[in-house]
Amino acid sequence: MNVDEVDLPGLGRRKDFMTASGRRIGVVEYREGQTELIVSTWDDPDTCQASIPLTADEAATLGNLLGGQRLAMQLSEAHREVPGIVTRQFSIGAESPFHDKAMGDACIRTRSGVSIVAIMREGEVLPSPGPDVVLHPGDLLVAVGTQEGLDTAAGILRNG
Amino acid sequence: MDPLALTLIELGAVVFCLGMLARLAGRIGMSPIPLYLVGGLFFGAGGLVKLEGMHEFAHLSSEIGVILLLLMLGLEYTAAELVTGLRRSWQAGVLDLVLNFLPGAGLAVMLGWGVVGAMVMGGVTYISSSGIAAKVITDLGRIGNRETPVILSILVFEDLAMAIYLPILTATLAGVSFLVGLQTVGISLAVVSLVLLVALRHGHHVSKAVHSENSEVFLLNLLGLALLVAGLAAAMQVSAAVGAFMLGIAISGATAHSATRILEPLRDLFAAIFFVVFGLNTDPRTIPPVLGWALLLAVVTAATKMITGIWAAKRAGIGVPGRFRAGAALIARGEFSIVIAGLAVASGVVPPQLAALATAYVLIMAIMGPLAARFVEPLVKMLRPAKPRVVGAA
Numbered sequence: 001m002n003v004d005e006v007d008l009p010g011l012g013r014r015k016d017f018m019t020a021s022g023r024r025i026g027v028v029e030y031r032e033g034q035t036e037l038i039v040s041t042w043d044d045p046d047t048c049q050a051s052i053p054l055t056a057d058e059a060a061t062l063g064n065l066l067g068g069q070r071l072a073m074q075l076s077e078a079h080r081e082v083p084g085i086v087t088r089q090f091s092i093g094a095e096s097p098f099h100d101k102a103m104g105d106a107c108i109r110t111r112s113g114v115s116i117v118a119i120m121r122e123g124e125v126l127p128s129p130g131p132d133v134v135l136h137p138g139d140l141l142v143a144v145g146t147q148e149g150l151d152t153a154a155g156i157l158r159n160g
Numbered sequence: 161m162d163p164l165a166l167t168l169i170e171l172g173a174v175v176f177c178l179g180m181l182a183r184l185a186g187r188i189g190m191s192p193i194p195l196y197l198v199g200g201l202f203f204g205a206g207g208l209v210k211l212e213g214m215h216e217f218a219h220l221s222s223e224i225g226v227i228l229l230l231l232m233l234g235l236e237y238t239a240a241e242l243v244t245g246l247r248r249s250w251q252a253g254v255l256d257l258v259l260n261f262l263p264g265a266g267l268a269v270m271l272g273w274g275v276v277g278a279m280v281m282g283g284v285t286y287i288s289s290s291g292i293a294a295k296v297i298t299d300l301g302r303i304g305n306r307e308t309p310v311i312l313s314i315l316v317f318e319d320l321a322m323a324i325y326l327p328i329l330t331a332t333l334a335g336v337s338f339l340v341g342l343q344t345v346g347i348s349l350a351v352v353s354l355v356l357l358v359a360l361r362h363g364h365h366v367s368k369a370v371h372s373e374n375s376e377v378f379l380l381n382l383l384g385l386a387l388l389v390a391g392l393a394a395a396m397q398v399s400a401a402v403g404a405f406m407l408g409i410a411i412s413g414a415t416a417h418s419a420t421r422i423l424e425p426l427r428d429l430f431a432a433i434f435f436v437v438f439g440l441n442t443d444p445r446t447i448p449p450v451l452g453w454a455l456l457l458a459v460v461t462a463a464t465k466m467i468t469g470i471w472a473a474k475r476a477g478i479g480v481p482g483r484f485r486a487g488a489a490l491i492a493r494g495e496f497s498i499v500i501a502g503l504a505v506a507s508g509v510v511p512p513q514l515a516a517l518a519t520a521y522v523l524i525m526a527i528m529g530p531l532a533a534r535f536v537e538p539l540v541k542m543l544r545p546a547k548p549r550v551v552g553a554a
Contacts, residue, residue: 008239009312010294014304028304038304046306046482047537098468 014038018045027059035059057138060122064112065092068120071142075117079144085141088150090157094137097160104131106160112152114145170214172202178432189299191292193494194526196432197519201447216219218437226499227390227404228427233496234291234408235416235423237316240358242409245316247413252310252472254315257492267457268514277514280504281323284518285461287394289494290315292526296489307486309474314472314490323495325404329500330399345409348398363412369376371415371479379422385521395527401499404425438502439519446516452522458554462528465490481540488536492529497522 006014008028016038024040034053042103053060068089075087093097093112098106108114112126119126119133120140126133135141178192183200185192237245245252266284268277293315302308327348332343358366370385372378385406393403411419469487478486501518504510 005311007241007244008303008309009316010236011303011312014309024306026304036304044479044481046478047485048301048304051301051304075245117303 001139024149031127041113042100059123064120068140069126071118075142075144082104085144086147086150087144090141090143090154092135092137092139096157097098098157101135102131103129103133103135105154108156111156112145114149116145118142124126126155167214168215171217172174174436182190191494191526195521196435197439197523199337200436200445201442203221212348214517217248218433222428225430226401228423229385229431229495229499231386231404231408232423232427234405235420238412239321239356239363239409242320243356245313246320249313249317252314252422255288255471256314256468257321259468261524263457263460263464267453272513273514276332277510279329280500280510280514282498283329284521286455286491287322287493287496288315289492291554292492292494292529293489296530300337300534307478309481310473310476311486323402324349326402327398333504333509334397335509337401341445344397348374348402348464351406355410359410359412363410366410366452367412367415370411375422382419435498438498441505442515442519446512446518450513450517451520454524455522458524458528462491481537484536484540486530491525491527491532493522520541
């Protein structure tokens, strides 16, 4: 992917790329540290239809959502040969009883047979997380298991 | 009345009125500069009320206003941005200089104001208002647009051009001989290069010298140093404004950002007083005779800025609507045109009509610029409807 990086003197930097559908999408990083998501209009790729200010948390969550999707797609591809195995993503909300607790406390594998194969955090992937990994709000867990097992795991993460 | 009481009442009334004008400007989404100028015209020389009591304070404040305006202009871009800007967009910068300096200079010669008048008016019509342009780009949500770096790099070039132009202007205004003038220009060019070099290599040392976590200490350090440098520059015949500007460039990185934040309210106050004082010293009765010329100059220099922007954006591979947006964003003239005219008027070697022409011109351009930037896009869209994109074969 060809990402353009341009200096904006006095303001910051713009990083963006052209999508296959002809829209320009990217971010503006201000000198003061704010981030803005920018999307061009459909008829003029030079202009911006939206520039959405994002807090650090929001930017990290958006990165997880997009990155997690890709990881899940790759995993599904890998598990296609095994019937009955599904990949699903769980996000840890601030209301989850396990936020700021070690993942082992939830005993997901014991109770549902589901494996957490990766955690997406702030745009980075933690592969094969151990039971000691502490869950943060905004984390995206990538889980592999049966349909029923995943439903059970979702219940555990939501309600304890 | 007690002179102190009179001064306080006048100053209070003026600053309060400026607040109302700034609020009005914010309401209708325009730059407050033209309103400040009009406010100044109403009072003072030839106006409704003569403000005698605040004269001394206003004079000094407006000097500080100029110093702060230039200091913040220097703070706006880092030395690295200035150098890369110069390297990458000097062609557009030179075109901008030629196209926009000549109309002002030409008119001054036609009106018989001589070389000095031409120097001044050329500067007035050349320099875009980076303040208005930045505000327009932000307000219209165009920071992520592809033409925005083109606009900014032209502003960066103008910024550097000011560093060379202002010493030349001060030398011309002082009426020094050609040789002495050349010497002054040589010194200032050397100083500019030296400051850029120091800022690039050792900018953090300068920053460290003024920086403090305590905002009070920081403000006093910064303001004290700015006035000191400005005063020394003035003593060396290199214009106080240039000294402040150089200091701004030398301060870099995080210190520059916090300096901008901390100086902004001070700049707003003193710059507002500067604009009012400029208006005060201009007799409103001198404006109608030059209004026709101001309008003509406005139309011509709006077109030349438009051409500059279109050409530069085209070179950067930007589509037709973006080229027009780039041109229109550059049209506004404002604070620095008044700074240049103010320096000229203070020297007393230019005819009073020059102040009137500069005032009328900036009034028109500061109002027209943001309007042009806002309406150029729908206008271009209307004139050349976008081709609907065919999605799939449906």
